[in-house]
Amino acid sequence: MPGDQNFYSGNAYWASNLTGAVLNGSVPIWRLDDMATRIMASFYKVGLDKDRVEVNLDSWTTDVYGYRHWFAREGYGLINGNVDVRGNHATLIREIAAKGTVILKNTGNVLPLQKPRQIAVFGSDATDNPRGPNGCPDRACADGTVAMGWGSGTANFPYLISPLSALQNKAIADGTVIQWVVDDYATTHMHQVATQASACLVFVKAQAGEGYTIVDGNQGDRKNLTLWSNGEEVIRNVAANCNNTIVTIHSPGPVTMEEWIEHPNVTAVLYAGLPGQESGNSIVDVLYGLVEPGRLPFTIAKNATDYGVSLMYKPDNTYAPQQDLGGLLIDYRYFDKHEIEPRFEFGFGLSYTTWKYHKIVVRKINAGPYVPFNGRTPAARTTKVTESADSLLFPAEFHKVRFYNYPWLNKTSDVKQDGENGPADAYDPNGTATRPAGGAPGGNPGLYDILYEVNVTLSNTGKRNGEEVVQLYISQGESDDPVRVLRGFRRVSVNAGKSTTVTFTITRRDISRWDTATQNWVVSPAEKMVFVGRSSRDLPLVAKLNGERSQVGYSKNKPGRLGHGMKTFM
Structure with a gap:
């Protein structure tokens, strides 16, 4: 991947072009090693070196027998074994x-x-x-x-x-x-x-x-x-x-x-x-x-124009349309920021019973400071190309299936000597500096330190057993932030007349924003608030992330403000 430059052309961006790029120095050989390692790691991860099943499914046709190379019309045989893997x-x-x-x-x-x-x-x-x-x-x-x-x-x-x-x-x-x-x-x-x-x-x-x-x-x-x-x-x-x-x-x-x-x-x-x-x-x-x-995973607007993006009926370039979605203000975030009343808000959904949210407790957890990462990636094992262009030509008598992409060269002149180079540090075989926000899969491990625990009490006040989708939103407090963003939800079962406690954890990542200057995640000094309720506009429980909590929840009529007369107490 990626494949053809144009559908069905057999002319790939990579394949033999990648071989030529390695030979002319545009792509370091150790970068190719990395590509191969990522593919083979998956191969071994799923055990294909020990247990492999013959291919028995063809995406081009439902016929039991046909061409194994369907588009090239080559290699007739069994192509769909109709193996039933559905189970339950x-x-x-x-x-x-x-x-x-x-x-x-x-x-x-x-x-x-x-x-x-x-x-x-x-x-x-x-x-x-x-x-x-x-x-x-x-x-x-x-x-x-x-x-x-x-x-x-x-x-x-x-x-x-x-x-x-x-x-x-x-x-x-x-x-x-x-x-x-x-x-x-x-x-x-x-x-x-x-x-x-x-x-x-x-x-x-x-x-x-x-x-x-x-x-x-x-x-x-x-x-x-x-x-x-x-x-x-x-x-x-x-x-x-x-x-x-x-x-x-x-x-x-x-x-x-x-x-x-x-x-x-x-x-x-x-x-x-x-x-x-x-x-x-x-x-x-x-x-x-x-x-x-369940609950809505998007906002249903009263008018199509309320979503804040212009309707595009034709692509604005030669292949795929490009739409500016306005940064962070997507869906409910746009509606909240601009105080637009939707028909049905994000997270909305009626229940067959009734619910009451009546207690929120925030507990601060001492996770320690966030430490930007400053290590380096491992040094490359290989640094020199040992193959010549002649050795990478198609093998003699090799049968090329039409439209397939192969790594071998058609002729040595395909290797152009004026290859384009990337950033200078991309060619350093001794590794490169890991960004402050990096250091592990998913980013800096400190992003996932738990900073707060939020406990809310929920009661089923109806006559039926039911399931509620409890939603937690956070306001980061800066003027250019969304009013609030979803940071957690739980679907919980509660019998009629009973109550339960629902626990959420808030990580450092949940209250961080990206700083372009330092290329890292930072927690701004603005006051942070946590909201819990039934939808993005039905949030009866509100608390500050310093442990204070409010008696009055979020006002559905004023999406940018707390309820009138909010009081806090320890």
Whole structure:
């Protein structure tokens, strides 16, 4: 890596170019040793020197037999052994998808469902792709329910449980009548079915993926934040005829909701992301209260422009778009800094029970001072190139597979003698000075010293056992810092009427900022505050990191300030 300079050209940045760069001195031989060592370390780490399995999976095709060098069309044989390595993955996938679903609205506690008399299901996102779960190459479409984005990082579904299939199974078990309309444009029939149901379940979607494929005019990223497949109209049409309309959104990120979120008949809204093969089962687990839902990993804005970046519809250079995201002020940090009211803030999510945060204690831990690192990297073992260009030509009779990258030279004249050099110290075989912030994997070990321990008391004040996602944010206090940043979270189970203590640790890294002058992490003298609560804007517990704590928490109406009338005591 990296591979071709252009897709399918076989012309690599490295391969024989790297060989030439070593021979002409542009890249030291000991740097090549380091590259090889990093690769072979992984080889030995996973035991491939002792136990190796023949390759039995081809990413180009699902055929059992075919070309082993698929793109070059060479080497016919067994290429897909169809080895089943799933084990109990489905159970974990279902749990993750359910616990990752977020309830955004639940008017009158219409959820969880309690064996309703009759339910109606609406929207093509509820049902199967007519061509099957893998009917679109690399999942590059939005036909049927959306459970995975598209691109080279996708996988083939072994199966896909649609919401409609899972809801039918649940309805049969409960004795519930179930009807459905999965044509997103059959508005007349939606009206007829919606008027009969005691709960109308609407499934809407958006889709995104990798930029090499265009789906409905969207090259990778979405070109807007609206719903696909007539989603807004489906919601409005059903809500106009059903006073208990429950909306589930499958999408790769935020969608705008202002057209319908406050409709009085839209009683519940769930964001279910891209849940994977157990999609239907996971959403049923949440709708019927078998699993406690999760919290938002991003902010949902009222307007697309609220995110603080200009919308880019075309690349601003020859290959990949470049977007200035404004330094540290990304997502909730931008909203807080500019006091923009979101529709749903980062970390938000409703629960099936109620919670009370009523105690915070900060304990300072004497970790000792932070010591900048001043060592050097090890000296190189090899410093001289012993091979000649002639010795690195392709071996005689060697068969080159088309489009493959090889380290051998085609001809000695490929080694250019005017190689470009890097920084002078990059060529020092005696090693280089380690930066003050370095010294170990992950940086200076002192960054991970624990400086504070924060204990909070949480009570489940409802009538159901539940799970809460406790979130800890820190304010570093400088004017150019974000108002506060997430520095920890815990998902904890608490039985109804019971309390628990949740413990967080704060490291030196958690309260440090990067200093460009010294090229190191520093802790500024500004006062540091810690906030704990249910979301980035629901933080009832506040304390100073010198051990003081407040009686009044963070005001949701003023994202840059503490609650009115804050008092501190030891």
